[in-house]
Amino acid sequence: MVEVTLWGSLGALAGGNSKVEIEAKDIRELFRKLAEQYPGLEPWIDKGIAVAIDGTIYRDTWSKELPQGAEIFLLPRLAGG
Amino acid sequence: MNFDPRFSGRKFTSVGTRPIRPDGVDKVTGRARYGADFNMAGQLVGRILRSPHAHARIIKIDTSKAEKLAGVKAVITAADLPDLTNGDAAMYDVLDNCMARTKALYDGHAVAAVAAIDARTARQALKLIEVEYELLPHVTDVDEAAKHKAPLINDAIFTEGLEEKPVKPSNVTKRSQFGHGDVHQGFGQADFIVERSFKTEQTHQGYIEPHACVANFSSDGTADLWVCTQGHFVYRQHCAQLLGMEASKLRVTSSEIGGGFGGKTHVWAEPVALALSRKAGRPVKLVMTRDEVFRASGPTSATSIDVKIGARKDGTITAAEATLRYSCGPYAGSWAEIGAMTAFACYKLDNVKTVGYEVLVNRPKTAAYRAPSAPMAAFAVESAVDELAKMIGMDPVDFRIKNAAQEGTRSSYGPVYGPIGIGPTLEAVKSHPHMKAPLGENQGRGMACGFWFNFGGQTCTDLNIGMDGSVSLAVGTVDVGGSRASLSLVAAEELGIAYEHVKAVVADTSSLGYNDMTDGSRGTFSSSMATISAARNAIKILRERAAQMWDIAVDDVVWEMGHAVAKGEKHGNLGKLSLKEIAVESGKTGGPIAGHSELVADGAGVSFATHICDIEVDPETGATRVIRYTVVQDAGKAVHPTYVEGQYQGGAAQGIGWALNEEYIYGKDGRLQNPGFLDYRIPVCSDLPMIDTQILEIPNPNHPYGVRGVGETSIVPPLAAIANAVSNAAGVRMTHIPMSPPRILAAIEAEREWSK
Amino acid sequence: MAGVAVSTTINGDSVEFLCQPDETLLDVLRDRLGLTGAKEGCGTGDCGACSVILDDRLVCSCLVLGAETEGRRVETIEGMAHGDTLHPLQQKFLEHAALQCGICTPGFLIAAKDLLAKNPDPTEEEIRFGLAGNLCRCTGYDKIVRAVQDAAIVMKGA
Numbered sequence: 001m002v003e004v005t006l007w008g009s010l011g012a013l014a015g016g017n018s019k020v021e022i023e024a025k026d027i028r029e030l031f032r033k034l035a036e037q038y039p040g041l042e043p044w045i046d047k048g049i050a051v052a053i054d055g056t057i058y059r060d061t062w063s064k065e066l067p068q069g070a071e072i073f074l075l076p077r078l079a080g081g
Numbered sequence: 082m083n084f085d086p087r088f089s090g091r092k093f094t095s096v097g098t099r100p101i102r103p104d105g106v107d108k109v110t111g112r113a114r115y116g117a118d119f120n121m122a123g124q125l126v127g128r129i130l131r132s133p134h135a136h137a138r139i140i141k142i143d144t145s146k147a148e149k150l151a152g153v154k155a156v157i158t159a160a161d162l163p164d165l166t167n168g169d170a171a172m173y174d175v176l177d178n179c180m181a182r183t184k185a186l187y188d189g190h191a192v193a194a195v196a197a198i199d200a201r202t203a204r205q206a207l208k209l210i211e212v213e214y215e216l217l218p219h220v221t222d223v224d225e226a227a228k229h230k231a232p233l234i235n236d237a238i239f240t241e242g243l244e245e246k247p248v249k250p251s252n253v254t255k256r257s258q259f260g261h262g263d264v265h266q267g268f269g270q271a272d273f274i275v276e277r278s279f280k281t282e283q284t285h286q287g288y289i290e291p292h293a294c295v296a297n298f299s300s301d302g303t304a305d306l307w308v309c310t311q312g313h314f315v316y317r318q319h320c321a322q323l324l325g326m327e328a329s330k331l332r333v334t335s336s337e338i339g340g341g342f343g344g345k346t347h348v349w350a351e352p353v354a355l356a357l358s359r360k361a362g363r364p365v366k367l368v369m370t371r372d373e374v375f376r377a378s379g380p381t382s383a384t385s386i387d388v389k390i391g392a393r394k395d396g397t398i399t400a401a402e403a404t405l406r407y408s409c410g411p412y413a414g415s416w417a418e419i420g421a422m423t424a425f426a427c428y429k430l431d432n433v434k435t436v437g438y439e440v441l442v443n444r445p446k447t448a449a450y451r452a453p454s455a456p457m458a459a460f461a462v463e464s465a466v467d468e469l470a471k472m473i474g475m476d477p478v479d480f481r482i483k484n485a486a487q488e489g490t491r492s493s494y495g496p497v498y499g500p501i502g503i504g505p506t507l508e509a510v511k512s513h514p515h516m517k518a519p520l521g522e523n524q525g526r527g528m529a530c531g532f533w534f535n536f537g538g539q540t541c542t543d544l545n546i547g548m549d550g551s552v553s554l555a556v557g558t559v560d561v562g563g564s565r566a567s568l569s570l571v572a573a574e575e576l577g578i579a580y581e582h583v584k585a586v587v588a589d590t591s592s593l594g595y596n597d598m599t600d601g602s603r604g605t606f607s608s609s610m611a612t613i614s615a616a617r618n619a620i621k622i623l624r625e626r627a628a629q630m631w632d633i634a635v636d637d638v639v640w641e642m643g644h645a646v647a648k649g650e651k652h653g654n655l656g657k658l659s660l661k662e663i664a665v666e667s668g669k670t671g672g673p674i675a676g677h678s679e680l681v682a683d684g685a686g687v688s689f690a691t692h693i694c695d696i697e698v699d700p701e702t703g704a705t706r707v708i709r710y711t712v713v714q715d716a717g718k719a720v721h722p723t724y725v726e727g728q729y730q731g732g733a734a735q736g737i738g739w740a741l742n743e744e745y746i747y748g749k750d751g752r753l754q755n756p757g758f759l760d761y762r763i764p765v766c767s768d769l770p771m772i773d774t775q776i777l778e779i780p781n782p783n784h785p786y787g788v789r790g791v792g793e794t795s796i797v798p799p800l801a802a803i804a805n806a807v808s809n810a811a812g813v814r815m816t817h818i819p820m821s822p823p824r825i826l827a828a829i830e831a832e833r834e835w836s837k
Numbered sequence: 838m839a840g841v842a843v844s845t846t847i848n849g850d851s852v853e854f855l856c857q858p859d860e861t862l863l864d865v866l867r868d869r870l871g872l873t874g875a876k877e878g879c880g881t882g883d884c885g886a887c888s889v890i891l892d893d894r895l896v897c898s899c900l901v902l903g904a905e906t907e908g909r910r911v912e913t914i915e916g917m918a919h920g921d922t923l924h925p926l927q928q929k930f931l932e933h934a935a936l937q938c939g940i941c942t943p944g945f946l947i948a949a950k951d952l953l954a955k956n957p958d959p960t961e962e963e964i965r966f967g968l969a970g971n972l973c974r975c976t977g978y979d980k981i982v983r984a985v986q987d988a989a990i991v992m993k994g995a
Contacts, residue, residue, distance in 0.1 A: 007257075012244055052496035054497070057685070059538060073495045076415060076422075078419055081341075101932065102934070106931070110914065110917070110918055111915050117873075288940075289876070289940045289972055289973070290878065340937075340938045340974050368877075371883075723934040724937070731977050734978070765978075766968040766969050766982065772977045
C-alpha cells in the first residue's frame with residue numbers, strides 16, 4: 001500500500017481527496033488502479049501525468065517500482081523550451 | 082536494461098575540459114547548413130497566405146485564379162489537410178494552427194498556401210487567392226479576455242478544473258491549483274504583508290533563423306523532410322499523423338538549427354510544405370519571413386499575476402499566495418499551470434497556494450520559451466519578496482537565505498526536494514564582490530532567484546567503434562548550443578580515450594530510435610546518460626574481445642583508462658590492450674564493436690540560479706543602462722564549462738531584453754504592430770555589459786556524472802532582478818514588464834505627483 | 838522580366854551571373870551562386886546575418902541589389918579563411934566559444950573583420966558599437982566581444 005498525493009486540481013477529480021491509498025507496486029499498476037477507483041482521473045492519466053517518487057520526477061517508466069514508505073506525488077506533465 | 086544511472090563521484094579526465102566543438106569550423110567558415118541552406122533538384126518555392134484579421138469566420142476561399150497563373154504548381158487550403166487527428170484535441174489544435182479550418186483566430190493565421198516555380202510567382206499567386214471573411218469581435222489582452230463579457234474565441238470551451246462544471250463557455254480554458262498548508266491561517270501569523278499585481282507583455286524567442294524546411298513527398302507514399310527543429314523525431318510523428326503517413330515512411334533530417342529556445346518544438350509550416358509537395362509532385366522549400374515568424378510562430382504568454390506574501394518580524398515567511406493568468410493564444414495550453422508550479426519553488430513554505438488560469442486570446446498560439454512560464458511568475462514573486470524584505474528591514478539576500486528551500490523541504494508544487502542548489506547560489510551571491518561594489522548616482526542594484534524543473538525523457542544513442550579505434554557517436558537530440566562537444570567529452574571520458582578520437586553527429590529519424598525533443602534543458606542531461614550507457618555496453622564487448630585475444634575468461638578482464646587489463650596472478654605477464662588494439666582485430670574476433678542505448682532518462686535534477694544586476698536609470702527620460710550583471714547557477718556538473726557559461730549569459734541577455742524592451746504591441750484592430758527586429762528590439766552588443774558567471778556544482782544524484790540541465794534556468798531571474806534594480810534606482814516599484822523608458826518615466830512622475 | 842548580366846569579383850574570383858533587376862545580392866549569393874554562408878535573418882537590414890563587404894564597406898547584402906555589384910568587389914564569409922588556415926577572428930571565435938547556434942556567426946565575423954580593418958585597436962565600447970548592427974540571440978555577446986579583443990591582439994602582432 002502506498003500513499004499518493006494528488007496536486008490541487010487532480011484532487012477535486014478524486015472526490016476531493018488530496019491523498020489516496022493505493023495498493024500498487026509500480027507506476028503502471030498505480031495508474032491502472034487510480035483509473036479504476038477514480039474514473040474522473042482517467043482522461044488526465046491518458047493525457048500524461050508525471051510521478052514524483054521521493055522528489056525525483058518520472059514520466060514514461062511504467063516499470064518504475066514504488067518503494068514502501070516512499071513519497072509518491074502526482075504532477076502534470078510539462079512543456080519545456 | 083541494467084544501467085545504473087546513480088552518481089558515482091568519479092574523478093574526471095575529459096569532462097570539465099574546454100575543447101573546440103566538432104561543428105565549429107563549419108560554422109565559422111559558412112559551410113554549416115541550416116534550414117534554408119538545403120536545396121533539391123526541381124524544387125518549388127512554397128508561400129503561405131495569412132489572415133490580416135484577428136478573428137474572422139472564413140466564408141469562402143477561391144483559389145481558381147491562383148491555380149491558373151503560369152508557374153503555379155499547387156494551391157492548398159485546409160481541405161488538403163483533412164482532419165486525421167482522431168479525437169486528439171492537442172493535435173487538432175496543431176492542425177488548425179497550421180491551416181485555419183473554419184475561423185482565422187489571429188493576425189497571421191495561415192489560410193492557404195501555394196507552391197510555384199519561383200518566389201516571385203508564388204507571391205503573385207497569393208495575391209490572386211480570394212478569401213471572403215466575416216469579421217468577428219476580437220480580444221488580445223489577457224485580462225480583458227478573462228472577463229465574462231469578452232468575445233468568445235471558441236464556444237466549445239468550458240473551463241476545466243472548477244469544482245462545479247460551468248454552464249457557459251469561456252475563454253478561460255482551465256484552472257489549476259497547487260500548494261499545501263492553510264494560507265489564511267498563515268497570513269494571520271504575519272506581521273507584514275505585501276500584496277501586489279503585476280503584468281508582463283508577450284515576447285518572442287527571437288531566434289535569428291526563421292523556420293525553414295524542404296519537403297519532398299514521393300509518389301510511392303514516402304517522404305523526406307529537411308528542417309530546422311529542436312526535435313526531428315517529434316516533427317516526424319506530428320507530420321506523419323497530420324498527413325496520414327506511417328512514421329517510418331517519413332525521414333526527417335534536422336539541419337543545423339539557428340536558435341530555437343522552445344519555438345522550434347512545434348510544427349508550424351512543415352505539414353503545409355509536405356502537403357504542397359504531395360499535391361505538386363515536386364520538392365517544396367518553405368522559408369518563413371521574419372514578419373511571419375513574429376506573427377505566426379510561438380511567442381510566450383502575456384501574463385497578469387497577483388501575489389500576496391506575509392512574514393513575521395524575524396523574517397520567516399508565514400504564507401504565500403499567487404493567482405496567475407497566462408495567455409495561450411487561441412488554443413488551450415497549460416502555461417499558467419507551469420507558472421503556478423514554479424512561482425514559489427525557491428522557498429520553504431508551510432502555507433502556500435497558487436492558482437493558474439489559462440486564457441484564450443486572438444494572438445498566435447503560445448509556444449514554450451526557455452523555462453516557459455517561470456520568468457513571469459518569478460518576476461511577480463521576487464519583486465514582492467524584495468519589497469517584503471525592505472518592509473521588515475532585512476537585507477534581501479539574507480531574507481531569501483532565511484526562507485530558502487533545502488534538501489527535505491516540501492516544494493510549493495508538491496514533492497519533497499533532494500539535494501538542491503538554491504541555498505548555495507544565495508550564499509555565493511552574498512559573498513560575491515559584485516554585491517559590495519559601489520553604486521553611482523541614479524544606479525540601483527537588484528537580485529533575484531529562479532527555479533526550473535529540467536526534463537529527461539526518451540533517448541537513444543549509438544556508439545560505433547571504427548577499426549582504427551576512432552568512435553562515431555550518433556545522438557538523436559538536436560544540438561542547439563554545443564552538445565555535440567559535451568557528448569563527445571562524455572564518450573571520451575567513459576571509454577577512456579581522447580576527445581579528438583570521438584566524432585558526434587545528430588542522426589536522422591531513419592538512422593536511430595525515437596528521441597524526445599531537445600527541450601526542458603534535457604539535451605546534455607539525457608543524451609549524456611544514454612551515451613554513458615552505450616559506452617558501457619561497448620566496453621562490455623571490448624572486454625569480451627580482449628578476453629578472446631588473450632584466450633582467457635572475460636571475467637578476468639577489466640576496463641581501465643581506455644585499456645583492457647587482465648586481472649589475477651596467472652595473467653601477470655599480459656600487457657594492456659588499448660581500445661585501438663582491440664578494434665584493429667575486431668574483424669577476426671566477432672565483427673564490428675558498438676554500444677547502443679535506448680532509455681528514458683529520468684531524474685533530471687531541478688535547477689536554481691541567483692542573479693545580481695546594476696542598472697542606471699535616467700530620471701529625465703526613463704532610459705536604462707545595464708551596468709553590471711552576474712549569474713550564479715548550479716550546473717550539477719559542467720561537462721563543457723565554456724558552453725555552460727554561454728547558456729548562463731545567453732539566458733541572462735534574453736531576460737534583459739524581456740525586462741527592458743521586448744513586447745508584442747497590438748493595435749485596436751487586433752493586428753500586430755511590430756513584427757520585425759527594428760520595432761521588436763532585442764538586445765544588441767552595445768546594450769549589454771560583460772555577463773559574469775559563477776558555476777556551482779551540486780551533483781545530481783540521478784546522473785552518473787551528476788549532470789543537471791543548464792539551458793533554461795538562466796532566463797528565470799532576470800526580469801525580477803532587473804525590476805528590483807530599477808525599483809531601487811528610481812525609487813519606485815515597477816510592476817509592468819517590459820520596463821520601457823515611457824513606463825519608467827510614468828512611474829517616476831506618478832511617484833513625484835504622489836509625494837507632493 | 839528580363840535578366841541583368843553582371844560581372845563582379847567575389848572573394849577574389851571573377852564571377853558572372855544573370856539576375857532579375859529587383860533581386861537582392863543576398864538572393865544572388867545564396868540561390869544563384871551557392872554561397873549560403875550569408876544568412877537571411879530578417880530581409881530588412883536589421884539583423885546583420887547577411888553581412889558582406891562591398892568595396893571595403895560593410896553592407897547587409899539583403900539591402901543591396903545583385904545588379905549593383907557590377908564591376909565591384911564582394912567579400913563573403915566563404916573567402917575569409919586562406920585555404921585551410923582560418924582567419925585569426927575565426928580561430929578566436931572557436932577558442933572563445935563565441936558561437937552557440939552559429940547562425941549569426943558569418944555576419945559577426947565579416948562585421949568584426951571590417952571593424953578591425955578600420956580600427957585595429959578598438960576599446961570594448963568601440964567593439965560593442967561596431968558590432969551593434971549584428972544580432973545574436975544565444976550568447977549575450979560576452980564571448981563574441983572577448984574573441985574580437987583577442988583577435989585584435991593577435992592581428993596587431995602579425
